[in-house]
Amino acid sequence: MPLAYVGGPPVAVFAGSWLCSKSPIDGTPIALGEPFGDCDPSVARLMSIATSVRLAKQAGARVFVSRELGEDGVDAAFAGGADGVLEELDYEVGRYREGAKFVLFEGRDVAEVVNAVRRTAEEARRPFDVLVAVDLGQVGVFAPYVDGVVLRGGWVEVEVGATEVLPEVGRCVHCGVDYLMYSGALRRCLYCGRRLARVVTSVRPPRSRAVFRSIYRKYASLPKIRLKIV
Numbered sequence: 001m002p003l004a005y006v007g008g009p010p011v012a013v014f015a016g017s018w019l020c021s022k023s024p025i026d027g028t029p030i031a032l033g034e035p036f037g038d039c040d041p042s043v044a045r046l047m048s049i050a051t052s053v054r055l056a057k058q059a060g061a062r063v064f065v066s067r068e069l070g071e072d073g074v075d076a077a078f079a080g081g082a083d084g085v086l087e088e089l090d091y092e093v094g095r096y097r098e099g100a101k102f103v104l105f106e107g108r109d110v111a112e113v114v115n116a117v118r119r120t121a122e123e124a125r126r127p128f129d130v131l132v133a134v135d136l137g138q139v140g141v142f143a144p145y146v147d148g149v150v151l152r153g154g155w156v157e158v159e160v161g162a163t164e165v166l167p168e169v170g171r172c173v174h175c176g177v178d179y180l181m182y183s184g185a186l187r188r189c190l191y192c193g194r195r196l197a198r199v200v201t202s203v204r205p206p207r208s209r210a211v212f213r214s215i216y217r218k219y220a221s222l223p224k225i226r227l228k229i230v
């Protein structure tokens, strides 16, 4: 069914191309209000995960997720720029273990976590990286004190809705403008003259973490997208 992104933050990250016949490539940001593909509405959950990871990255944190999200959820997290999967790390919860590279802490506030980190370091006398398990809303609070966050909840709400028409969408990354081509057809940006990239496509790059990451990085510095009807 043709879908638009109807509720959520100003920019969401698309994920779930495997549930679509036409869609953006996973990791592509889309603007609130924008029609984006012909997909199963369950892509909303995957977009929620991808968008949450992007928001956490913007707080300056390295972001890890749990395998509990399932294969689709983990792929969506990588489309949002995730740095890794907790269960694939050599880690221990709340205390140091010989050889562990990461120790995962939980705490109500920063003071509780940093004091637990110090006590663990005094016992360990070995280097380790500090992870903290947090909801999205707390990422900004903890990010300055830790090496990475494990995002465990508080996923941002992303709502998708049926739409009548799926127009061609051309994007100028330089200007941050998406042209929704309901009548006209454009190949170049009206403002800067650069060639437009096609947002909605049937192209399917391989479903791999490396590809998800590279698409995320391509767009990481695109803070907002303005829609223009043509």
Ligand SMILES: [Zn+2]
Pocket: 172, 173, 174, 175, 176, 177, 189, 190, 191, 192, 193, 194
């Ligand atoms: Zn332009």
